Amino acid sequence: KQCTPIVQRGQLSFSCTADFYFRSICTYGCDAGFDIPTNQRRTKVCLASGTWNGYDPDCVDVEPPSIAQCPNTLMFYPGDNKDTAFISWDKPAVIDNKDKGLEPTQVTGPTSASEQGVNTYNVKYTVKDSAGNEGMECSFDIVIKQLRCPKLYPLPYMKLNCTGTRRGSECAFSCQDNSVLVGKRNTFCTRTGEDPYAKWAMDFQPFCELSNGCQDLVPPENGAMACDVWVGGRYCHPLCSQGYSVLASLPNFLICQDNGIWTNHDKLKDCFDTSNSRRRYVTMEAEFYFTGNCNDPVIQAEIKEKYMTAITNSNSFLVKKMCMTPECNIGNV
Numbered sequence: 213k214q215c216t217p218i219v220q221r222g223q224l225s226f227s228c229t230a231d232f233y234f235r236s237i238c239t240y241g242c243d244a245g246f247d248i249p250t251n252q253r254r255t256k257v258c259l260a261s262g263t264w265n266g267y268d269p270d271c272v273d274v275e276p277p278s279i280a281q282c283p284n285t286l287m288f289y290p291g292d293n294k295d296t297a298f299i300s301w302d303k304p305a306v307i308d309n310k311d312k313g314l315e316p317t318q319v320t321g322p323t324s325a326s327e328q329g330v331n332t333y334n335v336k337y338t339v340k341d342s343a344g345n346e347g348m349e350c351s352f353d354i355v356i357k358q359l360r361c362p363k364l365y366p367l368p369y370m371k372l373n374c375t376g377t378r379r380g381s382e383c384a385f386s387c388q389d390n391s392v393l394v395g396k397r398n399t400f401c402t403r404t405g406e407d408p409y410a411k412w413a414m415d416f417q418p419f420c421e422l423s424n425g426c427q428d429l430v431p432p433e434n435g436a437m438a439c440d441v442w443v444g445g446r447y448c449h450p451l452c453s454q455g456y457s458v459l460a461s462l463p464n465f466l467i468c469q470d471n472g473i474w475t476n477h478d479k480l481k482d483c484f485d486t487s488n489s490r491r492r493y494v495t496m497e498a499e500f501y502f503t504g505n506c507n508d509p510v511i512q513a514e515i516k517e518k519y520m521t522a523i524t525n526s527n528s529f530l531v532k533k534m535c536m537t538p539e540c541n542i543g544n545v
Contacts, residue, residue, distance in 0.1 A: 215258035223271040234258055240268070245275035245309035273343035277308035279316055282337075282350035289359050289403065290330065292380025297356045300325045304337055304350050311341045316350065330358045359410035361401035369420035379403055379410045387420035392444040394419050395537050416536055421446055426468035432458075433482035436506045438519040442539035444468075447531060449522045451515060452483035454503040457493035462500055464526050499525065516545040 213234045218226055223243040230236035236258045240248060248254055248269045256266035282304055288297040301324050306314040321335030322328050337350040359379040366372040369391040374383040381401045387393045395418025403410045421443045429448055431437035434456040439448040446468040452458065463476035486493050499521040504511040520542050523535050534540065 213258075213260060213262045215262055215264050218268065221268075224268065230258075232258060234260055234262075238264075242271035245273065246271040247274045248272075273310045273341060273345060275309045276345035277306050277311070277314055277339050277341045277347040279337060279339055279347060279350040280305045280307050283352045285353045285355060287408065288328075288354065288356045289408075290356065290379065293378070294380070295358065296327050296329050298325075298327050299354055299356065306339050306347075308341050310343070314339060314341060321354065328354070328356055330356050332356075357408075359401075359403055359408075361410050361412050364412070364417065367417065367419045369422065370418075377401060383412070385418045391420040391422050392442075392446075394421055394443050394534065394539075418537075421534075422468070422470050426472050426474050429466060429474065429477075429480070432462070432480060434485070435483040436502060436515055438515050438545055440534065440540075441544045442537065443534055447534050448474075449499075449519045450480060451500050451502050451518060452496075453506070454501050455485065455487060456483035457486050457495070458483055459491065459493060461494050461496050464522055465528060465531055467528075467530055497525065513542075516542045519545045 215232045215236070217232050218228070218238060220226065223246040224240060225242065226238050226240045228236045228238040237255055238258075239255050241254075242248060249272055252269035253266050254269060256264045259265055283301060286299070286301055288299050290297045299322065303324070304316055306316055308314050316337035316339045319336050319338055321333045333354040335352055335354055339347040360377045361379075361381065363377055364372060364374060364383050369388045371386040371388065372383060373386075375381045379401050382398055384398045385393060385395070386397070395416060396414055397418075399412045399414040401410050402413045426446070429437055429439075432450055432452065435450060435452045437448050437450055439445040448466045449464065450462045450466065452462070458481045460479065460481070462481070463479045466477060466480065467475045469475060484491070484493070499518040502511055502515050502518060506512065506515060523531055523540070526532065
């Protein structure tokens with residue numbers, strides 16, 4: 213005798229020892245992630261009467277959902293002159309074997325797309341499916357860090373006024389009387405791109421040079437004197453007119469020292485005509501000569517170029533330091 217054929221449904225599967233005939237034993241199972249409740253039988257037998265001695269069991273969801281791509285620690289930084297930052301992140305996705313469209317529930321921490329103060333926060337999500345299966349929680353930290361620049365200190369002869377050290381702060385530089393500022397007058401604490409740090413927007417910290425400590429230099433006879441205008445005329449380069457020279461090479465630079473004395477002043481000599489002289493003279497580098505009348509604007513431009521060349525060729529640390537600023541250019545000679 214044959215029993216009513218079993219029809220496969222949902223996640224339920226079965227196998228029988230003798231198809232659907234008398235004494236056939238059918239055993240039930242479920243797809244992965246599902247199982248038969250303990251209060252329901254897993255087998256049934258086809259009786260001589262042509263009926264089954266039980267009912268088809270149910271398959272229930274036993275696999276918990278999972279949270280995909282739980283974030284790692286998220287870093288945020290306040291903007292200029294702020295103590296708060298706008299934080300946001302994507303809600304983690306949920307994967308489940310049965311329920312579609314499940315969303316995690318946030319149980320701790322600030323909400324996404326909100327403004328929060330400098331601090332470290334813990335965000336935690338939990339998830340549960342319709343069968344009551346609870347998945348592993350998702351937990352990560354939100355760190356809001358205030359970016360700061362190193363504290364600046366005034367150099368000799370300098371006055372320094374800063375609004376602070378956090379991102380967006382400003383420092384203004386000025387000098388005491390009788391000294392001249394070399395470098396920018398102010399700088400800001402800034403962040404570049406996605407850098408996790410802030411720095412002062414300057415190539416070097418400005419410094420002050422004493423300006424009025426030395427007497428004005430007298431250009432050599434038959435020559436010229438070129439000086440800076442960005443540090444108070446404290447760095448001067450002597451030149452001879454073409455066809456003139458000296459017994460010993462002129463100093464590359466005369467520098468006004470803090471004690472009011474020019475360096476190499478004793479080596480500054482007048483230039484003499486080499487065409488009508490039996491005296492021995494030296495041939496100096498090209499930056500020590502100019503051609504024509506030094507009152508001619510064209511010749512003055514030539515002298516300025518020679519001054520900049522002298523800086524390039526100088527081995528003096530003081531001269532190189534003097535030119536570590538945008539103001540060091542041919543237009544300021």
